[in-house]
Amino acid sequence: MKEEVRERAKKVRLLILDVDGVLTDGTIILDGDRGEWKVFHVRDGTGIKMLLEAGIEVALFSGRSSRVVERRAKELGVGHVYQGLRDKVAPYEVLKGLLGLKDEEVCFVGDDILDIPLLQRVGFPIVVADGVEEAKDFALYVTRRRGGRGAVREVCALILRAQGKWRGWDF
Amino acid sequence: MKEEVRERAKKVRLLILDVDGVLTDGTIILDGDRGEWKVFHVRDGTGIKMLLEAGIEVALFSGRSSRVVERRAKELGVGHVYQGLRDKVAPYEVLKGLLGLKDEEVCFVGDDILDIPLLQRVGFPIVVADGVEEAKDFALYVTRRRGGRGAVREVCALILRAQGKWRGWDF
């Protein structure tokens, strides 16, 4: 881990995750009626639970709006869920105020150009391996794993390691 | 971007997309009853919305027929949807007349041999990375990303950049 990445990861007290393309693999599965499915990954979920158990806050910020997201959030114990967002900076300011945090204490993981304004704001901006190039230009760290395929898990482990909170799972 | 590609992209006022294998990853997901699912991608959707906001028309031409396609079109704001087409040239001529466009103002993205007649007709013929070789022989541009996995997004960005309309998303 590069020193700057470690320094930024050390300060994180809130992890904000984009949903489609970050917490999922970006696929939008639809049927002919009103059903919508999302594809999450079991090891991303384990990472989020580890982070929450270590006392770090987690929030989901989604551009689209779907009951599936609420369901996955509930399952993982994530309390902060904001959906249907074109602009992610405004709810970020609200949540930051609510939690009494500074920009440098926030990590945001995105994948697309709509994420750029928030990537520019937070202390630790991350983009997933299969995100668009324009977004990666604003990232301090690009994950090795793809969205919905371990990217979130990688970020959780990175933060926990930098903060020396990984030991609970070292056997 | 090669000069010829840029020149063709500059003139585009209508983007026609094949559905299965271009706007989706080509998978046909079926159950034992009458359900049918399609797999779209969030970043392709964002690309189409950007194109529409920039005033470029978008149409879906599908060889199969499914309510899922109408649903995705509605969600993205795509008004021109033609399904159940074995021949894509006839509806193309109709739509071209309706919109008062010339061949050189149309871009079509396909993936298979049934798309060849229309690829031969439009000014800017494109085939996705995982399309068949026979179709690629008629393409002026082959996408780097696969169908349903960012190919459409790549085309949207290419057109917007060539037309100098990308700036709204450059931060």
Added chain:
Amino acid sequence: MKEEVRERAKKVRLLILDVDGVLTDGTIILDGDRGEWKVFHVRDGTGIKMLLEAGIEVALFSGRSSRVVERRAKELGVGHVYQGLRDKVAPYEVLKGLLGLKDEEVCFVGDDILDIPLLQRVGFPIVVADGVEEAKDFALYVTRRRGGRGAVREVCALILRAQGKWRGWDF
């Protein structure tokens, strides 16, 4: 195309396809009730339709049993569907007799060891790219594309080309 492959492909009048892992990508998608989904590919379907239009028979031989298979067969116009087979040789002998064919006029595409007895019997035995090594040892041709991802399409094109019946789709 190697000469022996071409010679075998020339004689094919019946193409038998295993289902899971050949016509699908091998995934078995289940819910908590009785639903079952299968993942087919649009370009495999187009290949089968081309073969049928060229007068070559197509049959599906499945080890499992599912209404999804009947549905996909109907959609493609495939009339010969045998399911729930542990042994594929017995129904093969029946079908061969019904159609008045010889072993050398039959091509079978499989992916697993249960397919080996039939691979040993037919004139043109094929295994998909992601099939098991034990089965590949009995194949005269191994596809470049994976099951459910274009392998069947590749076989259809190979047979049509060898028989000089591809011209209808050469533009």
Added chain:
Amino acid sequence: MKEEVRERAKKVRLLILDVDGVLTDGTIILDGDRGEWKVFHVRDGTGIKMLLEAGIEVALFSGRSSRVVERRAKELGVGHVYQGLRDKVAPYEVLKGLLGLKDEEVCFVGDDILDIPLLQRVGFPIVVADGVEEAKDFALYVTRRRGGRGAVREVCALILRAQGKWRGWDF
């Protein structure tokens, strides 16, 4: 096959499989209601059936809890299913006692750090190709294939070959 791997595989009388990420590809597919889907693979299923027919016991140990797992277990004839486990060592001790086995007669396949305590206990610990590095450190064998994509099949074949029980499928 390395000699130590073969020696361990020879002794196996019980194969314990983690579910998400080992018997499935790790994807958690959810809808907006209460539906949950899992993605299994046909060739993994064939491997498990071969193992059972050869008289080796198979058990599923899942961290999550889902009716889909019971359904797949039933289909394959797997009688030992333990779900909703945070700790996998306690049920392991129970099952081991029930079957009258020693640690060295058990193989466990995992993918994540929660699997480490059980990986440390059994005689033949295995981690799938796409498992996390921390878990791989405790594996005697890492599969070539990924979870839900043939990893389980590879393990079944490895055990049967080491025990000289593969011959039923060698033609």
